[in-house]
Amino acid sequence: MSVATAVGGGRAEPLAVDGGTPVRHHSRAWPRWPVPAAGAEHLLNEVLHRGRWAISGPGEGELFERRFAARFAEYTGARHCVPTDHGSSALVIALESLGLEQGAPVAVPALTWVACATAVFRAGLVPVLVDVDEHTGCLTPQTLPMDVFPAAILAVHWACAMADVPALTEFAEPRGAVVVEDAAQAPGALWQGRRAGSLGRLGCFSMHHAKALTCGEGGAVVTDDPVLAMRLEELRADSRRYRPESRPGMLDLTETASVMGSNFCLNEFGAALACAQLEVLDEQHTVRNRNYALLATLLAGTPEVRLLRHAPQQDGLALYEVPVVFDGLPRGTDIASVAEALTAELGFPVYPPRAPLHRSSLLRPGSKAALAPLAERFEVLHRDRSYPVAEYLSTHAVLLHHRAFLGTEEDMADLASAVAKVTAALRTRGQRRASDGRN
Template sequence: MTPFNLPSFVGNELDYITKAIALGQLSGDGQFTKLCSQSIVAQTGAQDALLTHSCTAALEMAAILSDIQPGDEVIMPSFTFVSTANAVALRGGVPVFVDIDPVSLNLCPEQTQLAITSKTRAIFAVHYASVIAEMDVLAEISTDHGLLLVEDAAQAFGASFKGRKAGSFGDLAAFSFHETKNIVSGEGGALVINRPDLVERAEIIREKGTNRSRFMRGSVDKYTWVDIGSSFLPGELIAAFLYGQLEKARQITDRRRVICDRYAAGLASLAERGRVRLPAPMPDRTGNGHMFYLLMRDRADRDTFITAMREREMTTPFHYVPLHSAPAGLKFGRAVGPMTVTDAISASLVRLPLYYTMTDAQQDNVIAEILQILA
């Protein structure tokens, strides 16, 4: 069976786990957590980074930091993972779903503008497939309306837009280090913060609503409950593994980009014949090789393709089921404007196998089968 994803072990992950055990601190915020934070800041150009146990957790922290009150609205694409919307719904807020751009597959700025009401508090932009959303336009909209801008950069570690890295655009940004991403720690994530005035509260929220971080730095003599919060930090063994990966981020990203380029070249003839659509090159954006997808003619065509690939023992999943029409989306959220692109993309997109250790021969085999199925 050709897997869709395989987590890779490329650096000193095991050595660092051994070191973390020898250091004797297994709970969070030890030496490896600090090293990871420094590495994330250095690699993203963000101001501050707090390790979390998932991107979901980082998004929940972002929603608390956005001060969303019951009934407040947050604009986001419908074409995203459930965590983007859950974070808002958990605060009693209303996820307001808008359509995506047909080329970037990211939040459409025009629809975002139209969805703003007096209740809008924030925009949660998603960098789908590591293509960074229109952050300059979205930043202008956010500033004009006094909204917080949050990047759901789950898939985008190392991606850039006009020379700036994912995580450096929003007031806040959330990364994922889940094993399906490029840089992994099994489960894992980070909240990066570009507003110095939000750092202290973020630390408190992450430490169960206490000022324990200040206590650990010696700036208060006891720690106490000062705000709402939860346990959002990972333990040191996770951080040790992650640090081994972060050190190799460049190597992992470069290889995955090569795999994406090989897919684009190997499948170009299908696109030229109009049989499929491939991810559109966007000259001002550099992805991180996270994902390669095909856009098929319609749902039936896509499902037939997935079945044919499965018969050849190749896993080619699809996502996302649009949130605006999902049961919880209907219950907690609201859609604004047409959802034509979201519905069409959701029905026709299929993802191809892609992992760091995928050999050229394995990939050529996948390409050959696809060319045969779609001949």
């Protein structure tokens, strides 16, 4: 049942989806995304006319791909960075670089984008879905299964909260497991002063269109391990690594071939754009985080609604999608209808989280014949498992994209007003149902 249908005509102010006046007039625009950094056009034009559009093309001057690798390694505090064409590719080569046996289990949070699990399959491994913490939406040592201990743990920083990678590492290493960070949603986030991605054995990033650091499509892996870094280079460039020095008119890649790789290289346009966008990332974080703190204050007086609770060790936020959790959602109310009601009030897309992976229509390894043995093991491993917290968050939260937080204090007031208005409507519905039950 929709929120509008349930509360229309009650004590709450009529919702916009039910013909009421929206909180925000349609003439007031929200911040756009992506926002090109100053200088981005100049760098793209340089690539366009320099005649070197890919890492595998000869040319003059430093590759933007190598320039971004150096700058992003410095930014994250890691010793090495290997860029890729997609965040999914970053996950694949990170897992491949570990040299795990085929079919080895890899822990993946049930509440995340499907690429986290499909990358595990692409690396010849089997994802083991794990429930998440109710306050952060991230997996923890306490949520890991004890009957199937994984060879690797994919610690995904979700929405705007960080997984406790040090605690996971302390738990995993004595058992011979490796922690890989998926920091796709958290470039620039801090855990006790250390950047996301630098806490695990490897850190993976996405620079997809929607991410806070974007070049349209791109990715990267960072690590402090020089052996893994060389292996990552070969895995993403058809068994080739960087030459020690660039030579005019020659390829920057040389055929070292210690491991068979694939072509997951970031092109020069994407690398140039990533260089430009990295320059403004922290400035944008400052604006987003200030507005996030304001929204948290404004929502503090709205009962049965909460934001994620970040661990005290997380001393720097990087927003991607900000969940607003409706703990007071009346039974039988679809969270999608709450998102629809908020969208109508704000003129800004509000949406629920994706379905947890155990019931995602996108995770169907059995649909690929080549994955049959891994798919069969995946099915056996997940019989009779449940994911109550992932289910709860996916059915009680809505998400706000980070672009909203590049706005003003007035924008945050609109967000809070819309949440309060819809919450009042939900409360009216709950009271009416309770009254009907008594009668």
